[in-house]
Amino acid sequence: MGGPMAANLVRAGYRVVGYDLVPESLAAAEAAGVEVAPSAPAAAAEAGLVITMLPAGRHVLALYDEQGLLAAARPGTLFLDCSTIDVADARAAHQAAAAAGHRALDAPVSGGVMGAEAGTLTFMAGGGEAEFAEAEPVLAAMGRKAVHCGAAGAGQAAKICNNMILGVSMIAVGEAFVLGESLGLSHQALFDVASTASGQCWALTVNCPVPGPVPTSPANRDYRPGFAAPLMAKDLGLAANAIREGGVDAALGLAAARMYAAFAEGPGAEQDFSAIIRTFRGPSSPSPSPSPSPEIGPLS
Incomplete structure (x- = not known):
């Protein structure tokens, strides 16, 4: 950078x-x-x-x-x-x-x-x-x-808190897309709903973890890093250290730190942090983008 x-x-x-x-x-x-x-x-x-x-x-x-x-x-x-x-x-x-x-x-x-x-x-x-x-x-x-x-140090404090939000939200967005795939929901349909509803967040609208909905996201470049997974793992590790030292009850932050540490040491070593979505599908599963299902009823 x-x-x-x-x-x-x-x-x-x-x-x-x-x-x-x-x-x-x-x-x-x-x-x-x-x-x-x-x-x-x-x-x-x-x-x-x-x-x-x-x-x-x-x-x-x-x-x-x-x-x-x-x-x-x-x-x-x-x-x-x-x-x-x-x-x-x-x-x-x-x-x-x-x-x-x-x-x-x-x-x-x-x-x-x-x-x-x-x-x-x-x-x-x-x-x-x-x-x-x-x-x-x-x-x-x-x-x-x-x-x-x-x-002194307040900038770093703000950064690790911000990136803890980002890491946790990217995991949530990735899990939601994989769940949507299992239910026959297209990536575009889920994006069109969540990006204008209460699920809207940066991890979705700027760095969308599936190809298609956001053409500039790393998912469209085979997850070539914009923000590499090892860097996210590092930042979440800093957050985890602060959580433990401060005695803060932050279970999601600690879980995200563990997940990204494992991902960065393995398949994510040279990938964007949004590629963690691949771990939710399993190591050999493709990255499907199913067609919209006519059986899915209207939102209420």
């Missing part, structure tokens, strides 16, 4: 200096107008704002301290971390930045690769109000909405 986000900053008129461990990502960024640096500290050395986006909290903390990102930056630099990480790690990153004479925001995103490319991401920010105000123009160049959720 960082590549298209950086490209949108370039299009908005910002000078962007970037670094990535993957050569192909660097080449794509350079083609989009990003100035490529030889290392992450070199990219941060003259920046007024440093944006990071990494897989896990340990990577963020290691980059900040052990790999010298904080030490390379000018005093008072604003560090904006868009990774999705544990709340405790986000707070530790804030503390590390402050100890080095800098400022920080945790600002994870929602919207997936398609949202990053379209510039329609939602940012959930945690940190000071002044830091959020300074970062808002940059966030606006990459997304459609930015919400200041509270103090």
Whole structure:
């Protein structure tokens, strides 16, 4: 996601200096107008704002301290971390930045690769109000909405709660389509009803887990990831940790975390998170799209 986000900053008129461990990502960024640096500290050395986006909290903390990102930056630099990480790690990153004479925001995103490319991401920010105000123009160049959720770590808290809703709702939507198939209901008929009734949700109307009703959903590309199942498993794992640590009674969140963990370790390793619908049909079952059944009576 960082590549298209950086490209949108370039299009908005910002000078962007970037670094990535993957050569192909660097080449794509350079083609989009990003100035490529030889290392992450070199990219941060003259920046007024440093944006990071990494897989896990340990990577963020290691980059900040052990790999010298904080030490390379000018005093008072604003560090904006868009990774999705544990709340405790986000707070530790804030503390590390402050100890080095800098400022920080945790600002994870929602919207997936398609949202990053379209510039329609939602940012959930945690940190000071002044830091959020300074970062808002940059966030606006990459997304459609930015919400200041509270103090350090609040952005991560909002992200894991949001993605718990998404994970649970995708499972529910997938189960409903499989149930509809068993009852002779077409995918389109169920979509036409649920998308305008009380079953309406993002998992249905934007990322529909069956091909046809939403042509842009990953289901129409053999579930090539927009938001990969392992990323959903990671986010739900963070939510599950928070549930246990807080003693919260959240049975559906914990169940979704278990289901996605198993899916991501198996057939879903390289698929979109909506492909979890395939597990409800069984490993060898096709993905039917039955014709509407005349025997189904009118809704009441």
